[in-house]
Amino acid sequence: xxxxxxxxxxxxxxxxxxxxxxxxxxxxxxxxxxxxxxxxxxxxxxxxxxxxxxxxxxxxxxxxxxxxxxxxxxxxxxxxxxxxxxxxxxxxxxxxxxxxxxxxxxxxxxxxxxxxxxxxxxxxxxxxxxxxxxxxxxxxxxxxxxxx
Numbered sequence: 001x002x003x004x005x006x007x008x009x010x011x012x013x014x015x016x017x018x019x020x021x022x023x024x025x026x027x028x029x030x031x032x033x034x035x036x037x038x039x040x041x042x043x044x045x046x047x048x049x050x051x052x053x054x055x056x057x058x059x060x061x062x063x064x065x066x067x068x069x070x071x072x073x074x075x076x077x078x079x080x081x082x083x084x085x086x087x088x089x090x091x092x093x094x095x096x097x098x099x100x101x102x103x104x105x106x107x108x109x110x111x112x113x114x115x116x117x118x119x120x121x122x123x124x125x126x127x128x129x130x131x132x133x134x135x136x137x138x139x140x141x142x143x144x145x146x147x148x
Contacts, residue, residue, distance in 0.1 A: 056139045067132040071125050078121040085113035 092106035 063135045070128045078117045081117040085110040
């Protein structure tokens with residue numbers, strides 16, 4: 001009799017554990033939204049297309065504006081480099097005798113620095129233009145991909 005009684009209790013505990021596990025799993029599925037998904041929260045493509053209609057012009061305008069600012073900054077930097085090179089050459093000129101080796105070298109260095117500043121500024125401006133054009137091409141490609 002005792003063996004039968006133990007088996008009944010184990011069977012009852014097993015059913016209880018199985019029922020508890022089933023309920024916990026059901027609650028977990030409902031909590032995670034596996035059965036009840038909110039499809040109204042999905043993005044509506046028509047709304048996105050309306051929002052992006054003017055976005056390309058905004059991006060291109062911002063890109064042009066930033067490129068203009070960058071070119072202005074490059075030009076200011078070039079002018080400051082030239083000004084500093086000339087200032088240094090003038091200081092050397094004032095500190096040395098007329099026609100000395102150091103004076104001639106300082107003037108050659110100032111001329112070389114000015115030339116390199118012009119070249120570097122031109123290369124940097126060209127890189128800014130290339131970047132701006134790449135961004136505009138990417139915007140156009142995206143716009144074409146969405147058929148807008």
